[in-house]
Amino acid sequence: MENLxxxxxxxxxxxxxxxxxxxxxxxxxxxxxxxxxxxxxxSCICGKENxxxxxxxKNIKTNNILYPIGSSCIKKFNRADLNEKTSITEKxxxxxxxxxxxxxxxxxxxxxxxxxxxxxxxxxxxxxSKFNNFNGEIDYKFMVKMFNKRNxxxxxxxxxxxxxxxxxxxPYLKDQLEKKINK
Numbered sequence: 367m368e369n370l371x372x373x374x375x376x377x378x379x380x381x382x383x384x385x386x387x388x389x390x391x392x393x394x395x396x397x398x399x400x401x402x403x404x405x406x407x408x409s410c411i412c413g414k415e416n417x418x419x420x421x422x423x424k425n426i427k428t429n430n431i432l433y434p435i436g437s438s439c440i441k442k443f444n445r446a447d448l449n450e451k452t453s454i455t456e457k458x459x460x461x462x463x464x465x466x467x468x469x470x471x472x473x474x475x476x477x478x479x480x481x482x483x484x485x486x487x488x489x490x491x492x493x494x495s496k497f498n499n500f501n502g503e504i505d506y507k508f509m510v511k512m513f514n515k516r517n518x519x520x521x522x523x524x525x526x527x528x529x530x531x532x533x534x535x536x537p538y539l540k541d542q543l544e545k546k547i548n549k
Contacts (some may be wrong), residue, residue: 373411375439381432392443395432398424400455401546407482408435408548419456430508465536473512473519473527491538505530511538533536 374430376388383391399422406416411432420434437452457479464471471477486492492502492509512519512527519527 371410371412371414371439373441375410375435375442376487378411378432380481382432383425391532392445394425394427394546395423395443395448396424396426397440398431399433401548402459402543403548405437408434410434410439412436412439414438419459421452421455433506435541450481454479454482455546457482457542458485462536462539462547465539471531473509473524473531478508478509478513480513483513486535488491488536489538489542492534495533497529505534508527 379395380386380391381393382390385391385394387465401420403418403420406418408417408420409415410417411434414436417434419431419437419438421437421440422431422433423435437456440448440452457477458544461471461477464477487506490502492498492505494500494502498504508526509530512523
């Protein structure tokens with residue numbers, strides 16, 4: 367059955383691309399949006415059912431759009447940039463759900479990555495405040511430094527990490543992801 371899904375994906379991507387072979391066609395597509403189907407009622411363009419993470423991809427040459435496409439199919443494009451974007455997106459949704467469940471969010475590689483932190487920074491999640499001299503980049507750089515730190519953080523550093531998560535990351539995720547979840 368997996369082979370049928372793969373064949374369906376290849377046909378649909380090539381049919382909506384300028385290129386007429388898979389290797390060239392996959393270079394024409396970018397992820398332009400994403401959402402989550404908590405109840406997994408959605409099916410991929412390839413036919414695979416029960417998708418949780420739904421992506422919209424757009425062809426940069428033809429402006430054609432494919433939706434929904436699952437992360438498994440995106441991985442078949444064999445592009446590091448698309449794989450990284452799906453990885454970031456899925457970690458963001460997991461963080462969002464941990465926040466919604468009032469779970470303690472550990473500052474570790476299960477919940478964060480350097481790329482997640484960079485994405486959050488580029489999207490404006492680190493808000494200027496009196497605690498960072500009205501410069502969100504200070505909080506971003508602090509979080510990256512703490513993420514790179516080999517030894518456990520001190521109680522003072524943990525307090526600052528938690529404050530940034532609660533005051534910057536949490537509101538950003540609630541604002542950005544709440545509307546992208548099909549409940």
